[in-house]
Amino acid sequence: xxxxxxxxxxxxxxxxxxxxLSCFQAEQQDFAPGEVILRYDGTASRIGILxxxxxxxxxxxxxxxxxxSQLLEESDLFGEIFSFSPSLDITEVRAEEACSVVxxxxxxxxxxxxxxxxxxxxxxxxxFVLLSRKVVQLDEKxxxxxxxxxxxxxxxxxxxxxxxENSAVFHMPFAFTTLAEYLSVDRSAMMRELxxxxxxxxxxxxxxxxxxxxxxxxxxx
Amino acid sequence: xxxxxxxxxxxxxxxxxxxxLSCFQAEQQDFAPGEVILRYDGTASRIGILxxxxxxxxxxxxxxxxxxSQLLEESDLFGEIFSFSPSLDITEVRAEEACSVVxxxxxxxxxxxxxxxxxxxxxxxxxFVLLSRKVVQLDEKxxxxxxxxxxxxxxxxxxxxxxxENSAVFHMPFAFTTLAEYLSVDRSAMMRELxxxxxxxxxxxxxxxxxxxxxxxxxxx
DNA sequence: CTTTTTCTGTTGCAATTGCAACAAAAATGT
DNA sequence: ACATTTTTGTTGCAATTGCAACAGAAAAAG
Numbered sequence: 001x002x003x004x005x006x007x008x009x010x011x012x013x014x015x016x017x018x019x020x021l022s023c024f025q026a027e028q029q030d031f032a033p034g035e036v037i038l039r040y041d042g043t044a045s046r047i048g049i050l051x052x053x054x055x056x057x058x059x060x061x062x063x064x065x066x067x068x069s070q071l072l073e074e075s076d077l078f079g080e081i082f083s084f085s086p087s088l089d090i091t092e093v094r095a096e097e098a099c100s101v102v103x104x105x106x107x108x109x110x111x112x113x114x115x116x117x118x119x120x121x122x123x124x125x126x127x128f129v130l131l132s133r134k135v136v137q138l139d140e141k142x143x144x145x146x147x148x149x150x151x152x153x154x155x156x157x158x159x160x161x162x163x164x165e166n167s168a169v170f171h172m173p174f175a176f177t178t179l180a181e182y183l184s185v186d187r188s189a190m191m192r193e194l195x196x197x198x199x200x201x202x203x204x205x206x207x208x209x210x211x212x213x214x215x216x217x218x219x220x221x
Numbered sequence: 222x223x224x225x226x227x228x229x230x231x232x233x234x235x236x237x238x239x240x241x242l243s244c245f246q247a248e249q250q251d252f253a254p255g256e257v258i259l260r261y262d263g264t265a266s267r268i269g270i271l272x273x274x275x276x277x278x279x280x281x282x283x284x285x286x287x288x289x290s291q292l293l294e295e296s297d298l299f300g301e302i303f304s305f306s307p308s309l310d311i312t313e314v315r316a317e318e319a320c321s322v323v324x325x326x327x328x329x330x331x332x333x334x335x336x337x338x339x340x341x342x343x344x345x346x347x348x349f350v351l352l353s354r355k356v357v358q359l360d361e362k363x364x365x366x367x368x369x370x371x372x373x374x375x376x377x378x379x380x381x382x383x384x385x386e387n388s389a390v391f392h393m394p395f396a397f398t399t400l401a402e403y404l405s406v407d408r409s410a411m412m413r414e415l416x417x418x419x420x421x422x423x424x425x426x427x428x429x430x431x432x433x434x435x436x437x438x439x440x441x442x
Numbered sequence: 443c444t445t446t447t448t449c450t451g452t453t454g455c456a457a458t459t460g461c462a463a464c465a466a467a468a469a470t471g472t
Numbered sequence: 473a474c475a476t477t478t479t480t481g482t483t484g485c486a487a488t489t490g491c492a493a494c495a496g497a498a499a500a501a502g
Contacts, residue, residue, distance in 0.1 A: 083357065089364075146405040188453085195451080413481095446500080446501070452493100460486090469479080
């Protein structure tokens with residue numbers, strides 16, 4: 001995606017946007033799949049905006065196991081300001097697909113260098129909207145993790161995914177191994193539960209295509 | 222807390238703030254402990270700002286069990302815009318202590334009626350800061366819930382609490398029953414684990430005062 | 443087109459967890 | 473001060489889960 005067409009600059013003219021970018025001292029950077037985009041280390045000044053590709057924010061435990069905290073897609077925000085003071089777990093953002101990222105120092109956003117700049121106010125409003133979206137995403141994650149059993153977590157995730165694609169047949173956005181890290185459950189235990197659910201006729205799984213045959217709970221509305 | 226001294230109006234003169242409040246068509250309302258402040262029902266227009274007291278945003282499951290999603294304190298934000306489209310669970314904000322709340326329609330914030338209003342830009346920036354804080358809180362919650370075992374959840378929670386009070390001896394901000402709902406685990410199982418941890422000499426518990434005797438993991442730095 | 447790596451699928455076993463049910467203690471209301 | 477409600481503390485038991493270890497399938501790399 002073109003940075004200037006990114007939701008961050010919605011409602012701002014191209015000219016104003018490019019002026020703002022230099023005013024913000026924005027830095028653009030590309031990342032290959034698997035590369036670490038940012039490792040949280042106490043430096044909480046930069047806000048990252050994913051302008052293309054996909055990435056994951058995860059906590060790597062001392063024993064090496066990984067818990068995916070957030071899945072980041074186009075126009076998502078990330079950065080250490082949005083994180084709690086670090087635990088012993090390593091917190092990092094890693095590219096899933098090839099990514100383009102724009103870094104802006106938060107200072108430039110919250111303290112307008114020139115409030116007269118056309119579009120600055122608009123950008124702040126856009127950031128507000130993007131941040132709201134992140135809150136929604138995190139809230140969704142909390143809902144998932146609040147489910148007591150693996151089955152409930154799976155059903156809730158599937159229901160949300162089905163709602164997104166507006167069909168009982170939907171596509172897994174990532175591998176089952178990744179799903180286990182996202183739901184923060186043991187992979188083999190998750191596979192076992194998945195098998196049970198298949199046998200009991202709740203779902204059908206063909207590769208990464210899943211069909212909800214009976215949707216008990218956790219969906220929208 | 223006086224609404225005009227709330228972080229939302231930081232850096233805004235009293236005069237400008239009261240002008241903005243009427244411009245925003247802000248509505249102030251008080252709630253007694255236990256009262257429902259807001260039940261999410263698909264009406265996603267109002268942003269709530271808790272100006273005094275404390276409240277909890279929770280999901281009530283079909284079987285009646287409760288999962289506390291967020292604990293809200295002075296100057297916290299809430300509202301359906303920050304929530305995922307509702308599941309079958311009831312989502313509600315309920316007062317813990319006596320609360321004062323100000324409701325503002327989001328429209329007034331994101332679409333300035335009069336961008337010339339002194340302080341409007343400042344309020345939007347303040348909202349950005351408050352929202353960032355909410356993201357941090359939610360991220361903290363996700364970190365807690367991502368822990369696999371009840372023991373890890375407890376230790377992580379205790380470590381954070383100790384960090385907040387900057388002491389290995391700290392005070393539980395709410396009842397153990399509430400803690401179980403917050404960690405989304407069975408209360409009796411949590412008590413059992415707590416007992417084990419006491420016996421193994423990890424912690425000491427006297428009423429609502431907890432002492433961390435050995436802090437293994439999950440703390441800050 | 444191999445080779446290597448990652449992902450899927452499975453299982454036994456031990457440990458943890460949720461559930462139900464209860465008694466005692468503490469807090470709350472009248 | 474007494475009655476009532478809520479919270480704490482406990483336990484047995486069944487079910488779920490994590491862990492470890494593995495084999496085959498699929499995907500990625502060379």
